[in-house]
Amino acid sequence: MLTFTKRIAIGGLALGVAVPAAAADWQEDYPTFRYGVQSVETQSAAMSRYEQFGEYVQEKLGVDLDLYLASEYSGVIQAIAAGQIEVMDMGASGYAAAWIETNGGVEPLVVPQETDGSIGYYSVMFVRADSDIHSFEDTEGRSFAWADPNSSSGYLFPLVSMRDRGIDPEEHFSDVVFSGGHEQSIIGVLDGAYDVAVTWTNDPEDHTRGGIHMMLERDILQEEDIRIIWQSDLIPNPVIAIRSDVPQQMKDDLRDLFLNMKEDNPEVFAEVARGESAGYVEVDHEVYEIAVKLRRQLAAERRSN
Structure with a gap:
């Protein structure tokens, strides 16, 4: 139904x-x-x-x-x-x-x-700016949130990227959950519910479109609140x-x-x-x-x- x-x-x-x-x-x-x-x-x-x-x-x-x-x-x-x-x-x-x-x-x-001129964007993995996590390697044993099982940037493409590196997320992270959406992932990291999450942006340095942009636009997020530690290849x-x-x-x-x-x-x-x-x-x-x-x-x- x-x-x-x-x-x-x-x-x-x-x-x-x-x-x-x-x-x-x-x-x-x-x-x-x-x-x-x-x-x-x-x-x-x-x-x-x-x-x-x-x-x-x-x-x-x-x-x-x-x-x-x-x-x-x-x-x-x-x-x-x-x-x-x-x-x-x-x-x-x-x-x-x-x-x-x-x-x-x-x-x-x-x-x-x-x-x-491109028609692509990126999945990015991010943490709170005050986190001691500075690279993907530092995420081992930390809590992690996907966005949704049908999300490109919030699940499919980063999952495949990890698997291509021989990494099983269920074993790499201490806890893996679905947050329910990109906004929930960002808020969850800001609130300390998750150590790490993934979301989407058109430009990892200048967020003019995408999940991070929408949160910045509504003043729910300040750019200095988070740190991006990984980005995917270009996603359609x-x-x-x-x-x-x-x-x-x-x-x-x-x-x-x-x-x-x-x-x-x-x-x-x-x-x-x-x-x-x-x-x-x-x-x-x-x-x-x-x-x-x-x-x-x-x-x-x-x-x-």
Whole structure:
């Protein structure tokens, strides 16, 4: 059974909005744009973040925004597989899970591009700034928190990196838990609940987008409060993906909505993209094949154990 902790219906159908004739058919069949978002911050923060996006969707497409916030990443994955939402904003691992679950029934629309032209970010391992941990080697025997089993930066990619180094996290750390999300991981380290955790950032030295950026933006975290002791290789950015079975015109219109958002409304864009970005760009499934491969690899290992 699929449950959501929050569901937000923002506004009603916009009146007097000029809608392209070619889009009319899909709008009649889909009067609501059902959008699933992974839990990278608290629900109250997410609701505030997407309020103006709902108004933007009404203005541009003349349909409601129905925002689904799941308490766990798996909620969004299950929702799109069950046809309860049309679009999701998920990290590479979450997208890969949905793609596998639906037998290829989801496809990428757009991805936020970094200001340097890349479409990737990093998983970073961090500790409190006053910790005596200064390197990954120092983390042996300490308590550690993943974010969520379906998180790219908060689980999949750092796990594979450790295993590639011959390290079993369950043996390396004294205690290993799932915090429930990136914000919970950061707060847990700050409060001393965990010695070490992982989260995501577009730049380990200048956090202009990502989990650390969102905490800095809300003054919950000061940059000098934590110290980064490890960073991953580049991970494909979180992707906005859509069910393959929706009308092509709907895909085209939603893709254009995101591609034009930064120029049309920079404020809304910054909220939806979760920080600074050069804008949304189109992306193909091939970019996320690495995440599909890693998830299948882990699944095969679990079956063999």
